[in-house]
Amino acid sequence: MFVQASILALLTGSACAGTTIWSGSFNPFPNVSVFDEWSWADEVGTYQWYIHGTQPTSHYLALSPKYKNPADTAETNGLMVTIDSTATWNSNMERTELIPQTTQNLGTGNLFYHFSLSTDPTGLNAPDSTLEHQILFFESHFTEIKYGVAPNPTNLQWMVTSQFQWGTPLVPGTWYNFAYDIDFSGQTVGLWFSTGGSPLTKVANNVAASTSTNSEDFHVGVLRIVNTPAPENWYISGVYIENGPITTAIGNGNSTGSGTTTIPTTTPTTTPTTTPTTTSPSSTPTGPTVPEYGQCGGTGYTGPTTCASPYTCKAISPPYYYQCL
Ligand SMILES: *[C@@H]1O[C@H](CO)[C@@H](O)[C@H](O)[C@H]1NC(C)=O
Numbered sequence: 001m002f003v004q005a006s007i008l009a010l011l012t013g014s015a016c017a018g019t020t021i022w023s024g025s026f027n028p029f030p031n032v033s034v035f036d037e038w039s040w041a042d043e044v045g046t047y048q049w050y051i052h053g054t055q056p057t058s059h060y061l062a063l064s065p066k067y068k069n070p071a072d073t074a075e076t077n078g079l080m081v082t083i084d085s086t087a088t089w090n091s092n093m094e095r096t097e098l099i100p101q102t103t104q105n106l107g108t109g110n111l112f113y114h115f116s117l118s119t120d121p122t123g124l125n126a127p128d129s130t131l132e133h134q135i136l137f138f139e140s141h142f143t144e145i146k147y148g149v150a151p152n153p154t155n156l157q158w159m160v161t162s163q164f165q166w167g168t169p170l171v172p173g174t175w176y177n178f179a180y181d182i183d184f185s186g187q188t189v190g191l192w193f194s195t196g197g198s199p200l201t202k203v204a205n206n207v208a209a210s211t212s213t214n215s216e217d218f219h220v221g222v223l224r225i226v227n228t229p230a231p232e233n234w235y236i237s238g239v240y241i242e243n244g245p246i247t248t249a250i251g252n253g254n255s256t257g258s259g260t261t262t263i264p265t266t267t268p269t270t271t272p273t274t275t276p277t278t279t280s281p282s283s284t285p286t287g288p289t290v291p292e293y294g295q296c297g298g299t300g301y302t303g304p305t306t307c308a309s310p311y312t313c314k315a316i317s318p319p320y321y322y323q324c325l
C-alpha cells in the first residue's frame, strides 16, 4: 500500500515537469580540456567548441563549484566564461561561446531554454556596461539577454529581435535564473525568471517573434562589442532545454531544486519525445542564412554564420575559411 502510494507520487511528479531534450550540464566535463575533444571532424560530446579566440581553452573557460548557482544541486560545477582582447572570432567581436551538439530537434513545439547567469561577487573582471554584450542568444537574435545597451545599460535586458522587453539590474554575485519560453509552432517567445534558489515565475508574456533554430545556434556564452583589453568573467550554470510543462524549481530538470520534493530522478531523460532527428525542423529558419557551399566563417568574414537547413558550418581551412556543407 505504502509502495503503491509512493509510485503514484512519483508519477504525479513526473506529470508536472517537462522532459529534458538536451542537457547542457557541465557534469560530463571533469576539466575544460574535455571541451577540446569536440572538433568538426569528430563531433563528440554535448557541446560544440569553436567560437573562441586564439589562446588555449583554459584561457576562456574554467569549471568550479564557485561558478554555479549554489541552489542547483544537480551540477557539480558551473562554467566561467572569459572575454578579453584575445577573444576575437570571425570579426573584431570578442566571443566565447559553446553551442549544443545534439541530434535532437531543439526547434519544435513549446520548449523552455533554461540557464542561470552571474558575475564575480567581489566585482573581479566585472562586465563593462559601456560595451554591448549579447548573452545566451540565437544567431537570428529572436531572443537574447543583452547588457550594456539602451534603455538601461546597467541592467540585464531581455530582448526579442533586439527590442527591449524586460530588465533587471546586474548585481555582482547575484544568481539570475532564466528560461526562454519558446513556442516554435505559434512563433512567440516569453520569459521566466527568478534569482537565487527561488522558483521561476513568468515575468514577460509571449510576444511574436520569428522563432527558429537549426538546433546548432543557441550560443551558450558571451559576445562583446567591440575590442577592448579589459577581461570580463561571466558565470553560467543550469543549462538545459525542456519540453514543457516548465520545471520552475532551480536544478536541471533531473533533480529537485530547493524547496521541492516530488520531481523523480527515475524519469528517463533520453527518450525522444519530439520529431525524429532525421526530419528537418518544422519551422523555416528566418534571418540571414548561408546556402550550401557558401562561406559561413573565417578570418575577416563578417556575414551570417547560420547555414540553411540541413547544412552545417564546417572548417575547410581553419581559421581562414568555413563553408556550409
Ligand atoms: C541526470 O543525472 C544523471 C546522474 O547524475 C546524469 O548522468 C544525467 O546526465 C542527468 N541528465 C540530465 C538531463 O541532466
Ligand SMILES: *[C@@H]1O[C@H](CO)[C@@H](O)[C@H](O)[C@H]1NC(C)=O
Pocket (backbone or CB within 6 Å): 030, 031, 032, 033, 034
Ligand atoms: C581532463 O580530464 C580527462 C578525462 O578525465 C583526463 O584524461 C585529462 O588528463 C584531464 N586533463 C587535465 C589537463 O587535467
